[in-house]
Amino acid sequence: MKITTATLVAVSAIFVCGASNAMADDYTDLLDILHARGSLSASEYKTLLTKHLHGGSTRAARRRGTATATTTQTTETTDAEAESRRDALAAAASAASAQASMQKMEVMQQQVESDPSLAHVLPYKPGKGVDLQVGAVDFNISAIINGFYTYSSADNKAAGPGGGLSDNSGFDSSAIRNGLLPGALIVSAATKQEGYDISAVIGVYPGINSASVGALNANNGGNSTALGTPGADFRKVYFTVGTQNYGTIKIGRDIDIFGADAILNDATLLSVGATGGNADPANTALGRIGFGYIYTDFQPQISYISPIFAGFQATIGAFEPLNEFDFAGDDPYTKLPLSGSATAHNVPEFEGKVTYDKKTPNFSAHLWTGFMTQPEQGISTTSTEGVTAQGRSSKVAAAGEVGGTLTFGPAALTAYYYYGSGVGTTGKFFDGLSPEGRLRNSEGGYVQGSFNVLKKLKLVASYGESSLYQAPGENDPNLVRRNEAEIGAAYYTLTDWVTLVGEFSHQESKSHGPLETQSNAFTAGGILFY
Numbered sequence: 001m002k003i004t005t006a007t008l009v010a011v012s013a014i015f016v017c018g019a020s021n022a023m024a025d026d027y028t029d030l031l032d033i034l035h036a037r038g039s040l041s042a043s044e045y046k047t048l049l050t051k052h053l054h055g056g057s058t059r060a061a062r063r064r065g066t067a068t069a070t071t072t073q074t075t076e077t078t079d080a081e082a083e084s085r086r087d088a089l090a091a092a093a094s095a096a097s098a099q100a101s102m103q104k105m106e107v108m109q110q111q112v113e114s115d116p117s118l119a120h121v122l123p124y125k126p127g128k129g130v131d132l133q134v135g136a137v138d139f140n141i142s143a144i145i146n147g148f149y150t151y152s153s154a155d156n157k158a159a160g161p162g163g164g165l166s167d168n169s170g171f172d173s174s175a176i177r178n179g180l181l182p183g184a185l186i187v188s189a190a191t192k193q194e195g196y197d198i199s200a201v202i203g204v205y206p207g208i209n210s211a212s213v214g215a216l217n218a219n220n221g222g223n224s225t226a227l228g229t230p231g232a233d234f235r236k237v238y239f240t241v242g243t244q245n246y247g248t249i250k251i252g253r254d255i256d257i258f259g260a261d262a263i264l265n266d267a268t269l270l271s272v273g274a275t276g277g278n279a280d281p282a283n284t285a286l287g288r289i290g291f292g293y294i295y296t297d298f299q300p301q302i303s304y305i306s307p308i309f310a311g312f313q314a315t316i317g318a319f320e321p322l323n324e325f326d327f328a329g330d331d332p333y334t335k336l337p338l339s340g341s342a343t344a345h346n347v348p349e350f351e352g353k354v355t356y357d358k359k360t361p362n363f364s365a366h367l368w369t370g371f372m373t374q375p376e377q378g379i380s381t382t383s384t385e386g387v388t389a390q391g392r393s394s395k396v397a398a399a400g401e402v403g404g405t406l407t408f409g410p411a412a413l414t415a416y417y418y419y420g421s422g423v424g425t426t427g428k429f430f431d432g433l434s435p436e437g438r439l440r441n442s443e444g445g446y447v448q449g450s451f452n453v454l455k456k457l458k459l460v461a462s463y464g465e466s467s468l469y470q471a472p473g474e475n476d477p478n479l480v481r482r483n484e485a486e487i488g489a490a491y492y493t494l495t496d497w498v499t500l501v502g503e504f505s506h507q508e509s510k511s512h513g514p515l516e517t518q519s520n521a522f523t524a525g526g527i528l529f530y
Helices: 005-016 024-036 042-063 071-114 260-264
Strands: 119-121 130-134 137-153 173-177 184-193 196-206 232-243 247-255 298-305 312-319 341-344 349-360 363-382 388-390 395-408 411-421 441-452 457-468 480-493 498-511 516-529
Touching: 024 042, 196 247, 232 298, 260 349, 260 363, 260 395, 260 411
Parallel strands: none
Antiparallel strands: 119 130, 130 137, 137 173, 137 184, 137 516, 184 196, 196 232, 232 247, 247 298, 298 312, 312 349, 341 363, 349 363, 363 388, 363 395, 395 411, 411 441, 441 457, 457 480, 480 498, 498 516
16 A cells, blocks of 8 residues: 555544543554655654553553552653654655655656756766757767886897787887877767657877877877877767668777777787787877788778677678778888888778677677778889889789687687788778788787686686788798787776786797897876776
């Protein structure tokens, strides 16, 4: 039966009005109801009940005709009864006030939801940012902040492979730096209009280290000089329009399709991994970029994401085409470029993938396969005599990938593999062409295992490599042949927001000739998501 405030006040009135025939258990029932509704604390309930029972015992003794009761005792009993009744009335009034306040809050909540001029904060979800609602628009504000102490023990060799990623500076170095992720401030808005689900996202990703301006902008090398500032990387600027039945169109700049799952399933996303140079830290570390996968990148795009059918989902998109880039630089002996370039594209780059997800209480699976392809025109070639020319011939660069993560209770296993022609290594279209303009093949992958030894402590170990092969007729012993890395780390979840990290990584770079360098890195720090 639902007990209303009016009922409680009415029951209290029985006692306040001095009804002499009120039963002792009526008052006890009232105290029980007030205590159950939270209007009386445990101590208040005990005190009132004790007073009532004491007063009841005195009345019973008087009714049995106890002749020894004096006028003073009768007066004290009457006072105790009156005090108990006043306390009960005050408690009932407090309950009525609390119920009125709750009703007022419910009315205010309804006004907030119906009035677009009012805003309110939605319930907190750990690690998912702060959600606000303004009328029919949902806003989310989230952020990433991280910092790590990294000590790098470098190889002491004058020359390393062109395109090699291990540290061969010859000097050990210490740095306070970003990890594979930079910092981030991400603001998104979502609503429903004319039957369409619409969202907009803007994300700026600043590092904590000062940037050195160059071809890679905020992702260029660092600059440990006074008065420097970090680079602002606006890598997310896009909007989406779609429906649950027909899928979603994305327009703007966001993470690419090819290679995205490889990096998002990489544990070093929350740490440093390979340093990519530690004396002058860049906006981000390398993680496993170039040591198991080609960096996915963030590009201008128009892409389509399908609805989910029986766990399967397809994504396909057209992207701003990228130039072939001579990342390896010049040969240290001949001073000629180690790679060719291409700067003309008559159609966009195309990428696509299919994913499959399955989840049960003790098992989950995330599997994917994808592709990318891009025509190459305006190819520059350099002869062995150093003569450079730009031809009008066209070639097609392409790559495919397959990967998956399986989780069994506290254990997880990730495996990934890619193979391509003309797509290069480390970054998309880095060193994908020989100086003579021929396509180079490349492949790579990584395996990773993790185990939650405690609820908050996870241990991770992984191995990966990326290989670049010479084009037909090419013979340059100084070009990188393989970058490989072994990484082990411990991740401790301190709170919903903060994860602490300890990590060790070993990197090796080998050329097609005798050149070989290696380095080690030790890292400790933390990353925050809100």
